[in-house]
Amino acid sequence: MTTYILFFTAIIAGLINKKSKWISAYILTVMFILSVYKYNCADLVNYEAEYNNVLNGFLFESKYMGHYFIIMICSRIGFTFVQYLHVYYFVSLGFLYIALKKFTLNINVVLSFYMIYSFGIDAIQMKTMLADALILYAISFLIEAKIDRNEKRNSIKKIGLFCVFSISSIAIHFTSILFFLVGFIYYLVDDKKYRKYIYLFTSVVFVLSYMNILPKLVLYVGRFFPVFDIEYVTSWMEHEVQLGWIVLIPPIVLSLFLVKIAKNLPTGFQNNKEYSIACEISNFSYPICTVIPLFLYNTSFVRYLRVYVILFGVILSKLIILKKGLKIKFNKKQVEIFVVFIIVLGYLYLYDITPYFDTTIGAI
Numbered sequence: 001m002t003t004y005i006l007f008f009t010a011i012i013a014g015l016i017n018k019k020s021k022w023i024s025a026y027i028l029t030v031m032f033i034l035s036v037y038k039y040n041c042a043d044l045v046n047y048e049a050e051y052n053n054v055l056n057g058f059l060f061e062s063k064y065m066g067h068y069f070i071i072m073i074c075s076r077i078g079f080t081f082v083q084y085l086h087v088y089y090f091v092s093l094g095f096l097y098i099a100l101k102k103f104t105l106n107i108n109v110v111l112s113f114y115m116i117y118s119f120g121i122d123a124i125q126m127k128t129m130l131a132d133a134l135i136l137y138a139i140s141f142l143i144e145a146k147i148d149r150n151e152k153r154n155s156i157k158k159i160g161l162f163c164v165f166s167i168s169s170i171a172i173h174f175t176s177i178l179f180f181l182v183g184f185i186y187y188l189v190d191d192k193k194y195r196k197y198i199y200l201f202t203s204v205v206f207v208l209s210y211m212n213i214l215p216k217l218v219l220y221v222g223r224f225f226p227v228f229d230i231e232y233v234t235s236w237m238e239h240e241v242q243l244g245w246i247v248l249i250p251p252i253v254l255s256l257f258l259v260k261i262a263k264n265l266p267t268g269f270q271n272n273k274e275y276s277i278a279c280e281i282s283n284f285s286y287p288i289c290t291v292i293p294l295f296l297y298n299t300s301f302v303r304y305l306r307v308y309v310i311l312f313g314v315i316l317s318k319l320i321i322l323k324k325g326l327k328i329k330f331n332k333k334q335v336e337i338f339v340v341f342i343i344v345l346g347y348l349y350l351y352d353i354t355p356y357f358d359t360t361i362g363a364i
Helices: 003-018 021-036 042-055 067-075 081-103 109-118 128-146 152-172 174-188 193-209 215-223 229-233 245-264 270-298 300-318 332-352 353-359
Strands: none
Touching: 003 109, 003 332, 021 081, 042 067, 042 081, 042 152, 042 245, 067 081, 067 332, 081 109, 081 128, 109 300, 109 332, 128 152, 128 174, 128 215, 128 270, 128 300, 152 174, 152 193, 174 270, 193 215, 193 229, 193 270, 229 332, 245 300, 245 332, 270 300, 300 332
16 A cells, blocks of 8 residues: 555656656655565566576676676675665666756656656566666767757767767667667758658668568677677567567557657747757657567567657656646647647556556556
């Protein structure tokens, strides 16, 4: 009961007061407590076994170099597994917070949406939580570089930071590599041609996936980037899915519709910088369609959508104007964005969390 009280009060508090630092601290504290002191689940048992093996002097295969590097540091310091969890989630939530602060002033709204989806599953899949937080931080630099493109020196510096934090994220969990690749398309290609290049890239990946060429290509190229176990990566790309991937098309189509609406919103922002960030987030989010070919292999790639949902939450947080209490003022297009976002959020919650409730939110 206490868990549910903390969980729902944090969500409501964030929606009511979108800027308060005290509310931010409360939400982050609740997420930290629920993450560190979650009940036993399959992933937690595996993580504990990994950590204890290092403490006992055993070596293991480095599937996730960055993740195991953190384990090695904490074990050398002498942390117990519980102390290690404190450090890991503190760093993960810390990066999530500073990334969102760079995107929006209304951070509590985004944190509330994140608690609905996908905090419950990220708290269990701790590698994904840290990897997503790092890639969001990396994306914030990329978007700043695109906005400040005319200031070459500043832009190049931010591109460098994007690369550093992207590679760090990839080292924690290999799935972040897609954001790294599409990030360069987003930055280098002219806005007018950008969507065409993204759709072309998606089509090529789809053909390579359908013909089962992609795993061989990834295996070959991956040997030149030893930040993760490339053979383990290709094990995710086996034809396990037949028509099941079709159920994941609706949230992507709806997300593309949301991005299109957000791209054409001339009003509702507090200043030009807010509008520029929202537009660039919309632009960056077009590659959500590149996930579709990967569903031909494994529907677990739905985890890519978690980062995009957070970015959509950032756009919505910039549009919400609270008057008294929970009274929200929207214009027509803002209503459309809000409705589409809630549908996407609900759809992914039903698909990604509800069937595994006891081992996700139910486990915290």
